[in-house]
Amino acid sequence: MKNSKAIRWLSKPILLHWLLPYLMALVAVGTVAQKYIGLFDSQRLFFSSFIVWVGLLPLPGGRMVTALLLVSLLTKLIVASPWRKATAGIFVAHLGVMLLLVGGLITAASSAEGYVALGKNDTASRFYDYHQRELTISKNGAVVMQVPIADVTKGKMIAGDFPFTIKINDVCRNCTMANRSGDAGDFKGPAQKVMLAPLEGYLEDERNLSGAEMTISGVGTYIAFEPMEHQPEFKIGGDSYAVTLGRAAYALPFSLQLLDYAKEVHPGTDVPRSYRSTVLISDGDLHQRAVITMNHPLRYKGYTVYQASFNGGEDTESVSFAIVQNSGRVFPYVASITLCLGLLIHLSLKLPTLIRRARA
């Protein structure tokens, strides 16, 4: 196997020589594109994709390039790294890079991140995705079906283990409400008075408010809109059903209550100096207070809770916390130490011969 041509080719820097300029171009284009299409779309299009479509031309996306680099690195480490003192630093440094890439892979595959906004004394046991929206159908308060927003398209019929079908009449990624004039017809609930009007989407996807207009067979036509408190609710044969459109939610294995918060500014200015929140973690019989500040998050049961922002201007009304679960978070720490160690070894071996006086 060691002699296989393909393996030998993979283990050489030749792949790197051609892949890196492409990766750099991808990073540069993806960075500049953020100014025009926002971070979320740019990341999806260039960095988290396997294929980037330029018109009809498929080009490798960030994930594919990273995967190829990882394969190349792995073959180099396995087949082309003879253990010699002179190349010890190079070996260790490459090991560090590999750890970094593996960590990235685990993070990309397994991490969940989202947020929760809490007013004083509010309690939360779930947190919400920044981007992913879902249409949730529940029966008597229990969830029966969840449809990601990407699958909620105009004309789509949704059917399932419930005695009706839902036909999507219209959907918008960012909507506002407008007055409905004329006959209310088959419209039910707030839809009798208002309708959804599409707005141009924000570049920051988390600011968009999604909505959909749908006809529920045998019941009527409703609108479901993220910020709306009363989304479609109706009764069929003694069971009450609800259809809601909102951020995808994840359950926390504990609950979090905001006890207090404080924002400090540099004296005499509006420049923030620190943000601090005191929370109460409740997990079964355990109740524990914790303080979360900028740069000092709370870590509990594999979840990390960060101070994200204070909402509501001068009189803070709520505090947003970012919540992340990431099984790959230890990798960068180990990788950076390994990489540096490798480079230091290599430098200490190499530098004296590179930087020196010319021989007379």
Next chain:
Amino acid sequence: MRFFVALLLWLSTCFAAYADDFSYADFARIPIQHEGRIKPMNTFALVHLERFYGKTRIDDMSATQWLARAMFDPAAAMDQPLFLLKDADAEAMLNLPPKSDHLYSFAEATAAVAANQKLMESLLELSPPELSAGQRAVLDLYENTSLFAQILLSNTLFLHLAIDVPVDADAPPTAFIDYYPYMPELKKSLQALVARKGMDLDQYAPAETELARGLNTLTMTLENSEDNTLLRVIPPTWGGDEWLSPWAVFHSGQGSPETAESMALWRNLAVAYQAHDAVAWQEASAALRQKAEGFSGVRPDALSLEMAYYKWSPLGKSMALYIAGFVLTLLCLSGLPKVRVARLLAVGAVGAGVLLHFITIASRIYILQRPPVGTLYESLLFVSLIAVLFGLFLEFRMRNNLGLLVATVAGSMLLFASQSFSGDDTMSMLIAVLNTNFWLATHVLCITTGYGFGLVAGIIAHVYLIMGCLRRDPDRTLQVLRGGYGTALIALLFTSLGTILGGIWADQSWGRFWGWDPKENGALLICLWLIWLLHSRISGHFHERGFAVGLALLNVVIALSWLGVNLLSTGLHSYGFTDKAAWVLAAFCAAEFLFAGVTWCVLWRRERG
């Protein structure tokens, strides 16, 4: 509009005085809280004068003298040409008479602003990117006049008013603060007068006219002072860390025996200035300085250091020494006689320059009590120090003038670039997420050190390419490139460690290691570029020429990652800076590409024979 007219009228009621033989040493040292930091009055004066006037002196008047005059003799200060408005469009928009020196007094500027109130309102509704250069200059003038008005009115509580309203007091009142307790009584008298004689001033006796005029002055003084908060010179003896201006103390009723003492001293200062009493001025300013310096939270030695920092401006001298060193290094390379002397002088100049450069950064660390890099300006100072120090190390190891060339080019160019920030107080406080000494000292120093080594590697590549084009000795040329290769390795160590540490910081404070943010991508690009060059050199895809051209272009990658990404995030820095910087950056990149292209072609043709 009403405010400005009232202000101009009011200012004419102050007694005029001008003092020029005072000692300003103590006054300049009085601590003031400005932009969240305690600084000497001198810095406050310098920052504002530079902002309005574009220079830190007005003829023979120092910034501190100018500030004292504005605070204690507002009537004279408002007619002094002060606001620099170089934009012809802005002058036309405000119907200001064109002047050869483009300087307008406060009276002229406020009159123009007041007459164009509608224009101001429409401009204030535009977002910064929508403003033209002229519109921006108009808004800047508007902001600057408002700021200067705060200074002019900062001591009106204590200034001697040119009114003569008799009140029932032991000593005749002179300043607003004396008249204030009698204002309700005076109002009653005026109301009775109006009831008796109506509103027509012609019907009033002289004393009655004076009552109406005096009360009007007092009322205007009070109204104009409500948001006068800029001059935060009264330490918070009531607790907390927010200092207050004299007027804010008056309005908020934050009184204590200590505060009363400070207020009395400020009054003495105002009276001494107006009375042209140099002895009393000296006494009052020394007492104020001592009193404020005794307050906990004030570090007198840091204030002294800051005074010296601005007085001697070691950074400017350091830049001059680097430029001198560069000229001397060119002499060494020219092969003219007496090269040894030139070399010694060059080493001396760079050594002295480094010392002053180091003193600058050390002073800033002491004054701000945080690691040396927290802003873009500070990163320029630090990166240049790293580049110069490493240049000296190269010279020590290789002794071929390469290190001297690298040190002087990097030092003088980066310090020159840092001059474009000198308009503001460069010692600013940091926002919450940056307010952490641990990460500033690790990630930020690491990545900026990486920039420094990267730039050095880039400059070495330039030297190699020029030597190659000039057909210098091949062995010596190759030795230069080996130095570049080694430096690139060190740059890779620091940039990759710095980038990963940045990711770890982001993981600690925002919950994600990597978010594809422009600044992160910029750092990643530098690492990838270096990895690409080093691997392609090993694999044989790049020979000397290709490697050197790639290394020379590393400067472009660094410039774009370090400064260029700021252009992507709107609103990060002032737009004036960004516009100018964008052009400078574009010109720099174009010049680098041209250089790389031309040298590549020359060397390629030569290799082909």
